[in-house]
Amino acid sequence: MPGMGAIDTADPYFSKDYNDARRHFIELARARGGRVHSHRIKATGPGNLPLFIDSAVFGDPRPCKLLIVVSGTHGVEGFAGSALQRHCLATLKRDRLWPTGYGELWLHALNPYGFAWLRRTNEHNVDLNRNCLERFPGPANPMYRTLNPLLNPTSAPGRGDAFMPKLLWAAVTRGISFVRQAIAGGQYEFPRGLFYGGDDKQESIAIYESILSDPAFGAVETVVQLDLHSGLGPWGRCTVLPSVVPKDPTNLPAYQALSPWLPPRCRGKVYEVHGGLGKALRRALPQARCLAFVVEFGTYSMLRMLATLREENRAHHYRNPESPARARAKTRLLESACPNDRRWRQHILTDGSRLIIRARDAVSETPT
Numbered sequence: 001m002p003g004m005g006a007i008d009t010a011d012p013y014f015s016k017d018y019n020d021a022r023r024h025f026i027e028l029a030r031a032r033g034g035r036v037h038s039h040r041i042k043a044t045g046p047g048n049l050p051l052f053i054d055s056a057v058f059g060d061p062r063p064c065k066l067l068i069v070v071s072g073t074h075g076v077e078g079f080a081g082s083a084l085q086r087h088c089l090a091t092l093k094r095d096r097l098w099p100t101g102y103g104e105l106w107l108h109a110l111n112p113y114g115f116a117w118l119r120r121t122n123e124h125n126v127d128l129n130r131n132c133l134e135r136f137p138g139p140a141n142p143m144y145r146t147l148n149p150l151l152n153p154t155s156a157p158g159r160g161d162a163f164m165p166k167l168l169w170a171a172v173t174r175g176i177s178f179v180r181q182a183i184a185g186g187q188y189e190f191p192r193g194l195f196y197g198g199d200d201k202q203e204s205i206a207i208y209e210s211i212l213s214d215p216a217f218g219a220v221e222t223v224v225q226l227d228l229h230s231g232l233g234p235w236g237r238c239t240v241l242p243s244v245v246p247k248d249p250t251n252l253p254a255y256q257a258l259s260p261w262l263p264p265r266c267r268g269k270v271y272e273v274h275g276g277l278g279k280a281l282r283r284a285l286p287q288a289r290c291l292a293f294v295v296e297f298g299t300y301s302m303l304r305m306l307a308t309l310r311e312e313n314r315a316h317h318y319r320n321p322e323s324p325a326r327a328r329a330k331t332r333l334l335e336s337a338c339p340n341d342r343r344w345r346q347h348i349l350t351d352g353s354r355l356i357i358r359a360r361d362a363v364s365e366t367p368t
């Protein structure tokens with residue numbers, strides 16, 4: 001832990017809560033010449049305060065090349081994503097001249113409810129990164145069904161329910177990739193379960209689509225989206241997972257620019273996800289060549305992440321909102337999504353902003 005009063009170059013960008021994050025994002029975006037809009041959702045935050053998705057647009061008012069940087073698709077992961085966005089905006093030159101034809105769209109807190117209430121999912125327990133389907137209901141996931149009783153007990157968390165041994169046993173008997181795909185692939189059957197993709201399009205996704213349907217984006221030919229997440233991969237390591245890319249992306253400047261962050265061996269996907277945000281992007285800008293990436297900052301092990309998500313989910317649904325045990329479960333989830341560790345925080349800002357600058361250069365230099 002940093003000593004009291006120690007100078008910390010990372011911490012100023014990390015917010016104490018959603019409202020703090022949002023206020024700083026808006027201030028910075030305006031100060032750097034961003035055109036800011038706030039989109040209110042119906043759900044409210046703690047203290048009945050309103051919740052917003054905030055957008056900031058930079059550069060050419062009618063770009064043909066567009067870079068999108070999204071934070072908080074998974075609510076609580078927005079603490080890390082928002083910090084990186086703020087860091088990048090703070091280091092932008094105030095009088096920066098943007099290349100002709102190039103624009104950026106920054107979206108802050110796509111899932112403001114989860115950000116404010118310390119959840120991965122939104123106000124309907126929906127994982128937004130499983131919600132961008134063309135039609136509902138989503139595909140069946142029979143593998144998930146077999147694991148549902150283990151993942152989602154219909155009771156408050158207690159001591160010693162042997163989740164880890166049981167999950168490990170499932171991994172041993174069925175194979176680790178089977179279990180990973182079964183769980184993280186998403187499901188549309190258990191509304192209180194983990195990785196639930198919803199039974200209709202969520203308000204956040206509708207807002208996302210309406211932002212992109214602005215005529216200002218009607219001339220976009222190339223779009224690259226960086227959707228900032230945390231909690232997957234080795235501690236502090238930044239990994240870029242392609243979610244929607246053209247058939248052979250290796251010659252595209254943006255793909256090349258991000259290749260140092262692609263996972264080793266895997267030129268594709270860790271697991272297959274239905275309804276990821278990249279799908280919504282491709283549908284929203286059908287005329288454009290679309291590259292969508294999930295940017296992950298690793299924290300703790302996948303098993304620990306899963307156990308933490310499971311505990312918070314049970315506490316959220318089956319504990320009194322005022323209960324200390326519920327608050328503790330949420331604090332643990334926050335730590336999993338944005339560790340209170342100075343070096344981790346410094347590292348994701350340094351590496352993450354390098355990645356974003358590389359993407360910016362590559363997209364702005366893409367031939368049209």
Ligand SMILES: [Zn+2]
Pocket residue numbers: 074077229230231
């Ligand atoms: Zn995530």
